Amino acid sequence: MEFVPSGKELSHFPFLKKAQDPIRSRFTSLGTLLGTPKGEALIxxxxxxxxxxxxxxxxxxxxxxxxxxxxxxxxxxxxxxxSCINDKQLIDRLTRYEAERAYYFLVNEEEWNSSYVQDDGEYSRLWRAIADELGIRIAQDRMPVPDYVELIAPLHDDRYRLVNRRVERGFVAINKNERYELLRERIRVLLRRELPHRVPKDICEQLAPRAAEIKKVYQEQMLRQFGRVEESAFPPCMQALITALAAGTNLTHAGRFSLTAFLHNIGMDKTGIAELYARSPDFDIEKTMYQVEHITGRGGTGTEYTTPACAAMQTTGLCVHRDTLCERINHPLSYYKAKKSRITKKFVPENKKPETSKDTAPPLKEETR
Structure with missing residues (x-):
């Protein structure tokens, strides 16, 4: 008999086909719905x-x-x-959130699901239904090697590398915790692959005020996260690109893109970015501003790009002068955040130091994240 998830189960995993079909039939005209009190509540x-x-x-x-x-x-x-905002980082955040949310409900299914039934050993009927729909074939804690290799491609944890796994007769051994982790990654990848949607212009116009609200919150959060630009906290790859500019070296397209996206992501405005490029002897203000506006989403399609991850920087030959901190992170933005936090904790202006006794000096507060 086919397993039919309950309404509560579907609400916990709204990306499932059985969850989406009834919604499409219920809300046939999105434009009409958005203008109603019900639509406002859903928004x-x-x-x-x-x-x-x-x-x-x-x-x-x-x-x-x-x-x-x-x-x-x-x-x-x-x-x-x-999708209307069309910010790559924001889309990444949402898809990761949805994957983490689904992971939470799966791991804790026995606590919230009164219909919990184990279908195959320790596998619940719901877990099995989700895995089947997403194309994950795990049986008896084993997964076919080709499926496994495809699934772990975006993961950076060494324990997932095939050379570190037990492989027997074309199958990779999977433990209970990894079963949930791999399903979470599959959810994230599939949800990210579907975005951004092609949303009609009139729908985006109706949603514009709420989209602007989200963008403001997101920008404030990014400002709290990165704060004032601290050039001494730049990762070695970005420092190398800036040094190359100052030396009169023409950066590759990948180099210009990576540096510009990084500077924009940490909060530098386009004028500040252009000033860095002005260190180059062949600086062209019009050409530079056009490139900066394109990468930062100020022109063209309005798409805002994010800094390439360390793996991409290695592929393009831009990952240079790696240090000990590089070994523990996988993204230039993560490096910058960690390095800046160290610098902030080291430096405390004299006029900001609290008056305390020599024996009871309190520890410095951590940077707000």
């Missing part, structure tokens, strides 16, 4: 969902608000809103 739920995804500190347990149908509709609207 508010969707905005809350995106804001939770943007928040770096997930302090609350994911909860279902309202009916299962409303929760699924809010999920769909959240994806539409970020």
């Amino acid at each position: 508010s739920q969707a905005v809350t969902r995106v804001r939770e995804a943007v928040n770096p500190k997930k302090t609350r347990v994911p909860e279902v608000v309202g009916s299962p149908e409303d929760e699924i509709a809010a999920y769909a609207l959240a994806r539409i809103i970020v």
